[in-house]
Structure formats: C-alpha cells, structure tokens
Amino acid sequence: MKKGNTLFFETQPKIRSYAAICGSKEKEGVIGSYADITLSDDMYGESTYEKAECKMLSNAVRLAVEKAALTDADIDVLLSGDLLNQIISASFAARDFQFPFLGLYSACSTMSEGMLLAAALIDGGFAENCVAATGSHFASAERQYRYPLELGCTRPPQSQWTVTGAGGCVISADKGDIRIVNATLGRVRDWGVTDVNNMGAAMAPAAADTLMRHFKDTDTLPEDYDMIITGDLGALGSRILKDLMWEKGYSISENHVDCGEIIYKVIEDEFQGGSGAGCSAVVMNSYVFTKMSAGLYKRVLFAATGALLSTVSSGQGESIPCISHAVQLEADL
Amino acid sequence: MKKGNTLFFETQPKIRSYAAICGSKEKEGVIGSYADITLSDDMYGESTYEKAECKMLSNAVRLAVEKAALTDADIDVLLSGDLLNQIISASFAARDFQFPFLGLYSACSTMSEGMLLAAALIDGGFAENCVAATGSHFASAERQYRYPLELGCTRPPQSQWTVTGAGGCVISADKGDIRIVNATLGRVRDWGVTDVNNMGAAMAPAAADTLMRHFKDTDTLPEDYDMIITGDLGALGSRILKDLMWEKGYSISENHVDCGEIIYKVIEDEFQGGSGAGCSAVVMNSYVFTKMSAGLYKRVLFAATGALLSTVSSGQGESIPCISHAVQLEADL
Numbered sequence: 240m241k242k243g244n245t246l247f248f249e250t251q252p253k254i255r256s257y258a259a260i261c262g263s264k265e266k267e268g269v270i271g272s273y274a275d276i277t278l279s280d281d282m283y284g285e286s287t288y289e290k291a292e293c294k295m296l297s298n299a300v301r302l303a304v305e306k307a308a309l310t311d312a313d314i315d316v317l318l319s320g321d322l323l324n325q326i327i328s329a330s331f332a333a334r335d336f337q338f339p340f341l342g343l344y345s346a347c348s349t350m351s352e353g354m355l356l357a358a359a360l361i362d363g364g365f366a367e368n369c370v371a372a373t374g375s376h377f378a379s380a381e382r383q384y385r386y387p388l389e390l391g392c393t394r395p396p397q398s399q400w401t402v403t404g405a406g407g408c409v410i411s412a413d414k415g416d417i418r419i420v421n422a423t424l425g426r427v428r429d430w431g432v433t434d435v436n437n438m439g440a441a442m443a444p445a446a447a448d449t450l451m452r453h454f455k456d457t458d459t460l461p462e463d464y465d466m467i468i469t470g471d472l473g474a475l476g477s478r479i480l481k482d483l484m485w486e487k488g489y490s491i492s493e494n495h496v497d498c499g500e501i502i503y504k505v506i507e508d509e510f511q512g513g514s515g516a517g518c519s520a521v522v523m524n525s526y527v528f529t530k531m532s533a534g535l536y537k538r539v540l541f542a543a544t545g546a547l548l549s550t551v552s553s554g555q556g557e558s559i560p561c562i563s564h565a566v567q568l569e570a571d572l
Numbered sequence: 573m574k575k576g577n578t579l580f581f582e583t584q585p586k587i588r589s590y591a592a593i594c595g596s597k598e599k600e601g602v603i604g605s606y607a608d609i610t611l612s613d614d615m616y617g618e619s620t621y622e623k624a625e626c627k628m629l630s631n632a633v634r635l636a637v638e639k640a641a642l643t644d645a646d647i648d649v650l651l652s653g654d655l656l657n658q659i660i661s662a663s664f665a666a667r668d669f670q671f672p673f674l675g676l677y678s679a680c681s682t683m684s685e686g687m688l689l690a691a692a693l694i695d696g697g698f699a700e701n702c703v704a705a706t707g708s709h710f711a712s713a714e715r716q717y718r719y720p721l722e723l724g725c726t727r728p729p730q731s732q733w734t735v736t737g738a739g740g741c742v743i744s745a746d747k748g749d750i751r752i753v754n755a756t757l758g759r760v761r762d763w764g765v766t767d768v769n770n771m772g773a774a775m776a777p778a779a780a781d782t783l784m785r786h787f788k789d790t791d792t793l794p795e796d797y798d799m800i801i802t803g804d805l806g807a808l809g810s811r812i813l814k815d816l817m818w819e820k821g822y823s824i825s826e827n828h829v830d831c832g833e834i835i836y837k838v839i840e841d842e843f844q845g846g847s848g849a850g851c852s853a854v855v856m857n858s859y860v861f862t863k864m865s866a867g868l869y870k871r872v873l874f875a876a877t878g879a880l881l882s883t884v885s886s887g888q889g890e891s892i893p894c895i896s897h898a899v900q901l902e903a904d905l
Binding site: 345360 | 649669671893
C-alpha cells in the first residue's frame with residue numbers, strides 16, 4: 240500500500256540479524272564497542288584501500304547471514320552499493336556469494352534505500368530473506384573524491400570524515416524483533432550548494448523534505464518517535480536540518496540525532512563528524528539495532544542522506560543534488 | 573510470488589509508454605528510425621559530453637511521461653542509473669523532476685534492473701506508475717573508462733562502441749499493451765576475463781547463467797520465446813553466449829538477438845557492435861516495444877548485461893565481474 244511517497248508494509252518485514260565492521264578510528268568512538276569486528280589496521284590485510292573496503296563489506300554481509308542462522312541458499316538477494324566509482328566494493332563483494340545482487344547507488348543514503356527495497360520485495364511476496372548492506376573507507380574516499388592522503392591536505396572546518404566501516408542486515412519475512420513498518424522515498428533536492436566540503440549543508444534540505452513528507456504521509460509528528468536518526472549530516476548539517484524543520488513548524492530537537500555526529504567520540508580532527516555510506520550503516524547495524532532489540536528505542540525513523548555529486552560534476556561547475564530515503568522501524572519489545 | 577530467483581508478477585504491470593533518444597551515429601543504424609528524437613550533434617547543445625548525456629536521459633524520461641498522457645504528479649518513482657561515476661546523469665536528470673528517485677547501478681543491465689524493480693513495486697501495490705530509464709554517451713564513456721577522444725587511440729578488434737542514447741518507459745498498473753510477466757534476478761559471475769576491451773566475453777557467462785535459471789524457474793524453453801534479446805554482448809559475446817547455452821543443452825540460435833549487434837547498420841568501425849547502458853535502453857524503448865505493440869513479437873525475454881568493473885579495479889589487477897537481469901515481456905495483441 241502507498242500513500243503519498245510512503246510505502247506501507249502490511250507484513251512488516253523484520254530485521255533478523257545485523258552486523259557491523261569498523262575501522263580503528265571508529266573503534267575509539269561511542270559506537271565502536273557495539274560493532275562486531277573492529278580493525279586495528281584499516282588496510283584489513285589487503286594491498287589497497289579499495290580492496291580493504293570491499294573485504295569489510297563482504298565480511299559484514301557474511302556475518303549478518305551467519306548471525307541470522309541462515310545459509311547463502313536462504314538469501315534471495317543482496318541489495319548493496321557504495322561510494323566508489325561503479326560501486327566496485329558492492330559488486331566485488333557480491334562476487335563472493337552465490338545469491339543474486341541488485342546494485343544501488345544513493346551515496347550515503349544507500350543503507351535506507353536498500354532497506355526500503357528489501358522490505359518492498361519481501362512485503363510484495365518476492366523474497367523471504369534479503370541482505371541490505373553498504374560501507375565506505377576513509378582512504379579510498381579521500382583518494383577518489385578529494386586528494387590522496389599522501390598530499391597531506393588541510394581539511395576545512397566544515398568538512399566531515401568518511402567513516403571506515405561497513406554494515407548490513409538480513410531483512411526477513413518471518414523472524415526478528417525490529418519491524419520495518421513503512422518507508423518514504425526520497426526526492427532529489429538541490430539548493431545550490433557547491434562547496435564539496437560542506438556536505439551537511441547540501442544534504443539538510445533533502446532530509447527535511449523527506450522527513451516532512453513522511454510525517455504527512457504517516458500522519459505522525461516528531462514526538463511520536465523515540466529517535467529520528469539522520470544519516471550523516473554532521474554537526475553543522477544537523478543544525479541546518481533542525482532550523483529548516485522548525486521553520487515549517489516541526490520541532491525535532493528533542494529526539495533528533497545524526498549518525499555522523501555520534502560516531503566519533505570527540506569532534507576535533509573530524510570537524511563536523513562522520514560521513515560516508517558506512518557511517519549510517521555502522522551506526523544502525525550496531526548501536527541502534529542493539530538498543531532497539533534491548534527495548535531502549537521502540538520507534539525509530541531512520542533517514543539516511545546522500546550527496547549525489549561526482550568530481551566531474553563539481554569540476555563542471557554543478558551544485559550538489561542530494562537525496563534522503565527514510566525507513567520507519569519499530570521494536571516489539 | 574517467487575520461484576528460484578524469478579519474481580512472478582500477478583498483476584502483470586504494463587509498459588504504458590516508451591521513449592528513446594539517440595545520437596547521430598545510432599540514427600544511421602537500423603534502430604535510428606524508431607527513436608523519438610535523433611541528434612544531429614551529439615553535444616545536444618550542451619557544453620560537455622556529460623551534460624549532453626544527462627539531457628538525453630532527462631528528455632527521454634520527460635517524453636515517456638508525456639507519451640503516457642501523465643503528469644509528474646502521477647509518477648511514483650524514477651528508477652535510473654548510468655555508467656558515469658556516481659551515476660551523475662541519472663541523479664542530475666532526477667533533479668529536473670518533482671517525483672522520487674531510486675538510484676541504481678548495474679552498468680549496462682540498468683534497463684532490466686529498473687524494469688524488474690518497477691514491476692515489483694507496482695505488483696506489490698507500492699506504486700501505480702514508475703519510470704525506468706537509463707542512457708550513455710560514447711564520448712563521456714571513452715573519457716571515463718578508456719582514453720579521451722582527443723588522443724585518437726586505436727580500438728582493438730574485440731571492442732564495442734558505447735551507444736550515445738537514452739531510453740525510458742513508464743511502467744503502469746493499469747494501461748499498456750505489453751505486460752511484464754516475470755523477472756529473473758542476476759547473480760555476479762566472473763570467469764576471470766581481464767581484457768577491458770572484451771566486454772562481450774566477460775558478460776556472456778552472466779547472461780547464460782541468468783537465461784538458464786530463467787528457463788528453469790519459469791519452466792520454459794528458448795523456443796517458447798519469439799525473441800531472446802540480450803543487452804550488449806556484441807557479435808563476439810553473442811557467439812560465446814550461444815556456445816555456453818548449447819553446451820548446457822539450450823539452443824538459442826534461432827531466436828536470439830543482441831541489442832549491441834543490431835544497433836549499428838554495418839559493423840565496421842564499431843567492431844563487435846554497440847554497448848553501454850543506452851544500448852539496450854534505446855533498442856528496447858524504440859524498436860522492440862514498437863514491434864511488440866504491433867504484434868510482431870508476442871513473447872520477448874530481455875536480458876540486459878552489465879560489466880561491473882571500474883578503471884580502479886582493473887588497474888589493481890582485478891578481473892571483470894558481470895551481471896544480467898532478465899525480464900519476460902508479453903504483448904496482448
């Protein structure tokens with residue numbers, strides 16, 4: 240069933256299991272202790288950053304399937320994507336498995352796009368168990384989007400730090416404490432921000448647009464949620480989001496939190512906090528789902544946010560189109 | 573409903589309208605006269621190849637919606653992706669519209685991935701009208717994947733020519749002559765091909781894998797189809813596919829055709845034929861759907877094929893993982 244831009248899942252597909260792997264810097268943050276695997280060396284035994292990123296993603300998928308007590312034969316499809324050109328982390332990770340693969344690209348909102356589509360496939364009767372997963376790596380993202388680390392470039396204060404990490408969950412028709420109740424499709428919003436170091440400002444309007452459509456379609460208000468968690472707006476982007484929502488009559492200050500804001504302990508070198516597809520993937524598939532399973536949060540609205548730029552589009556003078564897909568989760572406990 | 577890796581659509585979502593735009597070289601081919609718009613200048617009035625590619629895609633979407641006699645408000649979601657880094661053609665095209673966007677990446681199999689997901693969303697009751705679209709541009713693909721045109725590099729004989737073109741269709745719950753009956757999810761197959769100029773050889777095993785699973789899941793045989801059309805294997809890749817199928821006991825020679833093989837009139841400069849996400853998008857959304865609507869083909873199996881490599885993965889010594897998603901189409905006439 241749909242209303243407006245929101246899909247309502249009659250059978251409420253469930254988070255059957257979840258797994259997260261994060262890097263050495265993320266390990267020291269608040270979320271670190273909730274991850275299944277934390278790396279002491281971000282190369283993860285591989286020869287390149289890209290291969291390390293792919294290995295994290297592949298192992299997060301593998302671990303989620305194992306924790307669900309399922310085998311590869313039980314998985315109907317992997318829905319995944321990542322930040323690298325031609326989503327090579329996801330495609331090469333999918334090569335490690337015998338089940339089908341649907342490649343997605345939604346930048347840092349890949350986690351919620353994957354969950355949305357997985358829930359739709361299950362609720363539509365087309366699948367029983369899907370894996371939604373994504374990840375990112377600080378060093379591969381810096382090399383591709385900005386400058387190679389070896390150059391030692393200074394980071395401007397409005398910038399965020401791409402999370403080294405991957406997370407994934409098995410979404411299932413029949414088993415799990417956390418249910419996906421509905422999901423709101425994102426629209427591309429572009430308010431003309433051209434500063435590629437200020438992703439938070441670029442993405443905030445997309446998050447605001449999706450949250451407001453979600454509240455309208457579901458006939459809910461911010462206070463109906465225990466937590467409204469955005470993807471990776473960072474500290475500055477979160478402040479802009481709150482302002483944008485407040486202007487339209489929604490106060491989310493009480494229960495809003497941002498994955499990018501909470502993933503690192505002290506915002507110092509990271510300036511505005513974390514970003515990257517791995518940011519919300521790690522936070523959701525470790526801390527949030529653990530706390531939901533434990534009954535701390537009963538109703539969570541997860542709106543990952545993605546900046547759909549490339550170095551070519553920016554080089555050609557384009558501004559940054561952004562998107563945010565939202566998923567409403569509820570825990571039975 | 574699902575069986576194996578195939579989704580069966582009870583309500584059989586329909587192709588309500590379709591539109592294709594192609595470049596000057598494609599215009600001269602067999603398909604050219606079936607396209608809605610053919611360019612005399614492949615820059616399409618833009619300052620860069622990338623912007624021209626985006627404009628083609630945006631206009632193909634716009635035209636498909638118009639031909640469906642719908643407005644933007646009637647469209648539930650655009651499912652699109654392309655070959656450029658971070659799918660900027662699709663993301664920037666989506667910026668031109670007010671409806672939601674789901675970003676996909678499946679290289680040259682994006683057209684069938686989009687159709688598959690659109691049909692699942694409609695059949696699941698989550699949407700009434702979706703647009704599935706993709707495109708590519710010879711010059712932007714050469715610059716990104718190989719060499720800038722200005723270098724004048726020689727093309728090896730096993731290479732294909734990236735199609736300049738875009739195509740899209742409105743898939744609808746209620747109206748249209750052509751029905752999407754079922755769809756088979758692709759799996760990533762990698763037989764170790766490392767030659768980035770030989771996409772046909774790399775992709776053929778993925779196409780064979782999907783076709784064989786499709787025949788098994790749907791309990792059909794190649795002769796049950798008026799046409800089995802692959803995405804862009806080209807001449808060499810098509811020969812490999814036929815051999816691989818024949819080895820497993822399936823003879824597809826009688827009714828197999830490849831979008832890459834038929835898009836250009838004389839295979840001369842193009843060597844093995846066309847490729848690129850726009851290849852199958854243009855052929856399907858012009859020639860094939862027109863002929864199906866006219867009753868020439870009643871039952872068509874469309875298996876687009878994608879090579880999931882990047883310049884970085886190849887540069888790091890990786891082989892080429894490939895995928896093929898298949899969609900079974902039937903015409904009422």
